[in-house]
Amino acid sequence: MDRFYAGARAASSPQKQEKVVRSATATLGFPSDHDTRGTLDSSGSGSETDSLADRAAARLRAEAPPAALASYGSQNMTVSPVNLIYSKNNVCVHGTSSATPSGSGKPDTVHVPGYLTLSCRGQSILGVGSSLILHWVPNTYLTGPQYGLHDGSEPQLSANHLDPARDRSSSGIIVPQDPLPRDVSTFTIDIGRMRSLRLFHNQDDRASGQLVITSMSKQFRVLHFHHGGLLNLLKAFQDWPMCSQTSRRDESIELPRNVTFNICRTHLDDECCHPEEGMYCALTPDAWFGFMGEDGRVSNEQLIRKIIFFGGITPEARRLVWPFLLNYFSFGSTHEERAAIRDDYRRLYDSLNKKQEAMDSAERKEFWRKVQCTVEKDVVRTDRSQPFYAGDNNPNVATLQEILLCYAMLEPEIGYTQGMSDLLAPLLAAVQDRVDAFACFIGLMRFSVLMSTSHSSMHRQLDLMREMMVVQLPAFYSFLAKSPGGTDLLFCHRWLLLSFKREFAHAEALRVWEACWSSQPHFPFTAFLCLAIFAVYGGEVVERKLPVDEMLLYFSKLAHQMSVEVVLHQARALVYQLAALTPIPCRIAALLPQLRTNAFELSGVKKTFRFSCEECVGSELCPRRYSSNS
Numbered sequence: 001m002d003r004f005y006a007g008a009r010a011a012s013s014p015q016k017q018e019k020v021v022r023s024a025t026a027t028l029g030f031p032s033d034h035d036t037r038g039t040l041d042s043s044g045s046g047s048e049t050d051s052l053a054d055r056a057a058a059r060l061r062a063e064a065p066p067a068a069l070a071s072y073g074s075q076n077m078t079v080s081p082v083n084l085i086y087s088k089n090n091v092c093v094h095g096t097s098s099a100t101p102s103g104s105g106k107p108d109t110v111h112v113p114g115y116l117t118l119s120c121r122g123q124s125i126l127g128v129g130s131s132l133i134l135h136w137v138p139n140t141y142l143t144g145p146q147y148g149l150h151d152g153s154e155p156q157l158s159a160n161h162l163d164p165a166r167d168r169s170s171s172g173i174i175v176p177q178d179p180l181p182r183d184v185s186t187f188t189i190d191i192g193r194m195r196s197l198r199l200f201h202n203q204d205d206r207a208s209g210q211l212v213i214t215s216m217s218k219q220f221r222v223l224h225f226h227h228g229g230l231l232n233l234l235k236a237f238q239d240w241p242m243c244s245q246t247s248r249r250d251e252s253i254e255l256p257r258n259v260t261f262n263i264c265r266t267h268l269d270d271e272c273c274h275p276e277e278g279m280y281c282a283l284t285p286d287a288w289f290g291f292m293g294e295d296g297r298v299s300n301e302q303l304i305r306k307i308i309f310f311g312g313i314t315p316e317a318r319r320l321v322w323p324f325l326l327n328y329f330s331f332g333s334t335h336e337e338r339a340a341i342r343d344d345y346r347r348l349y350d351s352l353n354k355k356q357e358a359m360d361s362a363e364r365k366e367f368w369r370k371v372q373c374t375v376e377k378d379v380v381r382t383d384r385s386q387p388f389y390a391g392d393n394n395p396n397v398a399t400l401q402e403i404l405l406c407y408a409m410l411e412p413e414i415g416y417t418q419g420m421s422d423l424l425a426p427l428l429a430a431v432q433d434r435v436d437a438f439a440c441f442i443g444l445m446r447f448s449v450l451m452s453t454s455h456s457s458m459h460r461q462l463d464l465m466r467e468m469m470v471v472q473l474p475a476f477y478s479f480l481a482k483s484p485g486g487t488d489l490l491f492c493h494r495w496l497l498l499s500f501k502r503e504f505a506h507a508e509a510l511r512v513w514e515a516c517w518s519s520q521p522h523f524p525f526t527a528f529l530c531l532a533i534f535a536v537y538g539g540e541v542v543e544r545k546l547p548v549d550e551m552l553l554y555f556s557k558l559a560h561q562m563s564v565e566v567v568l569h570q571a572r573a574l575v576y577q578l579a580a581l582t583p584i585p586c587r588i589a590a591l592l593p594q595l596r597t598n599a600f601e602l603s604g605v606k607k608t609f610r611f612s613c614e615e616c617v618g619s620e621l622c623p624r625r626y627s628s629n630s
C-alpha cells in the first residue's frame with residue numbers, strides 16, 4: 001500500500017488523485033474488523049470490506065506522514081490487480097517507547113496493534129505467477145487527526161469501533177492512547193522477495209503466536225498475533241505455490257509448534273509459454289467414447305494425446321484410457337480384438353501363478369530370498385493412506401503382491417526392484433482388475449528406468465538434461481559445473497526412478513504420469529519435468545550458493561511442496577522453447593532422435609528442424625549428431 005500512497009500523492013490533479021486512491025483501495029480490499037479468509041470478486045472488493053474501503057479512501061486522499069511511507073521488502077513493486085485473501089485486526093509489532101526509560105535504564109518495548117492484510121497479486125488467485133503482498137498499518141492511522149492523521153479530517157470510523165477507552169480484551173479495534181513509537185510505521189512486504197517465513201504457535205492457543213519474516217539480506221520483521229488468526233494465515237501460506245513448507249503437511253495430524261516456509265521464487269515467462277497452453281480440458285468418459293466408433297476403434301489418437309498432455313484425465317476416465325496409453329491396447333483395436341488380448345494376458349497371468357506354485361522347495365526358498373521377502377515388506381507400506389489399500393487384511397494389498405510376484409516370474413532377470421510397488425499401486429487402484437493391472441504394469445515398466453538393470457535409460461536422460469541445461473538454463477548449469485559433483489544430478493535419481501511419485505501428492509503425481517505417458521513415444525517428458533523444477537525452484541540454490549550435499553537436502557525438502565501446475569506449465573514451455581531453437585545443437589539431436597525425423601509432436605512448433613555445432617557446420621554427417629548414443 002505504500003506504493004498506493006505514493007501514487008496518490010504523485011497524481012497531477014484532484015480528479016486523477018481520486019482515481020488512483022479509489023483504485024488502490026478497491027483493489028486492495030481494506031481489512032474488516034474480523035479475521036477473514038476467502039477470495040473477493042475480480043475487483044478485490046466485497047460486501048464485508050466496502051465500507052472500510054470508502055473510509056480508507058478518505059484517509060488516502062491526504063498526504064500520509066513521511067513515516068507511513070517506509071517500506072520493507074517492497075522495492076520495484078508495481079500495482080497489479082490484487083485480491084484480498086486474509087485480513088486480521090490487532091496484529092502487533094513491537095516498538096521502542098519514547099517515554100522515560102524504566103529503572104533498568106533500557107527503553108520499554110511497546111506493543112503497537114494494527115491491521116494486517118495479505119493480498120494476492122497476479123494473473124490467478126494463488127496460482128502460476130502470483131505474488132503475496134503483506135501490508136500492516138497501525139490502528140492509530142485509521143482513527144482521525146487525534147491519532148496521527150495530519151490532514152485535519154474528522155475520524156473516519158465510528159466511535160463504537162475506535163473508542164480509546166474500550167476494553168482491550170474485546171474483539172474491537174485496539175487504539176493505544178500513547179504516542180506512536182518513532183520506529184514503528186506502515187510497511188508493505190512482497191513475500192515473493194523474502195527468504196523464509198516462520199510461524200511460532202503458542203502452546204495453549206495455536207491460533208496465537210508470532211510470524212517471523214526473513215529477507216534475503218537476513219533482516220527480520222516480527223508480527224505478534226495476541227488475538228488469534230495465525231491458523232488461517234498458515235492455511236493461506238500453504239495454498240501458495242511459492243511457499244515450500246520444510247516438513248510434509250500430512251506428516252502428522254497434530255499441528256507442530258513451529259512451521260517454516262522457504263520462499264521458492266518462480267520464473268515463468270508467459271511470452272515463452274507453450275502456445276497451446278490452456279486450450280484443453282481434462283479428458284472425460286463422455287469425451288473418450290465420443291472418439292470411439294461402433295466397432296471400438298478409437299480415432300484421432302494424436303488429438304487425444306494432446307488433450308491428455310495439456311489437460312489430463314478425469315479420475316473416472318482413467319480405467320478406460322490408461323490401458324491405451326500403456327500399450328495394453330492399441331488405439332486402432334476393436335472390441336473383439338481387445339477381448340482376445342485380455343484373454344491372452346489372463347492365460348499368461350494364470351500360467352505364471354501355476355509356475356510359482358509348481359516350484360520345488362529349493363526353488364521356492366531361492367525365490368523367497370531374492371524376490372518374495374522384499375515384495376512382502378514393501379506392499380504393506382505402499383499407498384496405505386489411499387482408500388483402496390487402507391485397513392487391516394485388505395485383499396487389494398494381497399492382489400498387489402500377487403501381481404508383483406507374477407511380474408518377477410515373467411522377467412526373472414529384473415525380478416523385483418524397490419519402487420515397483422509404488423508404480424503398480426495406482427494402476428491397480430485405477431483399473432481394479434488384476435489382469436488388466438498386470439498388463440498395464442508391463443507397459444509401464446517399458447517406459448521406466450527400473451526396467452534396465454544397468455540403468456542405461458537413466459544415464460541417457462541425465463545426459464539429455466545436461467545438454468539441454470547448457471542451452472535452456474545456462475546460469476543454473478554454470479553453477480552446477482563449478483560445484484564438485486553438481487553435474488552428476490544426484491537429486492534427480494529418485495524423480496526418475498519413481499516417476500515423481502514421491503515429489504507430489506497422490507492425485508498430482510498421477511497428473512504428471514499422464515502427461516509423460518501421452519508424450520510417448522515422441523520424447524521423454526520426464527527430462528523436461530526435471531528441468532522445469534530447476535527453472536522454477538533452482539534459483540534459490542544459485543542465490544544461496546548451496547554445496548551439493550545441501551542441494552540434495554533442498555530438493556528433497558521440496559517433495560509435496562511444489563505446485564504441479566507450475567511445474568507442468570514450465571515443462572511444456574521448455575518443450576516448445578527447445579523445438580523453437582534455430583539451429584538445435586547436434587548433441588541434443590543425438591540424444592533426442594525424434595528431432596531428426598521431425599516427429600517431435602506436442603512441441604507446438606511446425607517446421608523442419610536444423611542442427612549445428614562447432615564440428616559439423618551444418619553437415620548431415622555430424623559425428624555428434626549421429627553418435628553411438630543415438
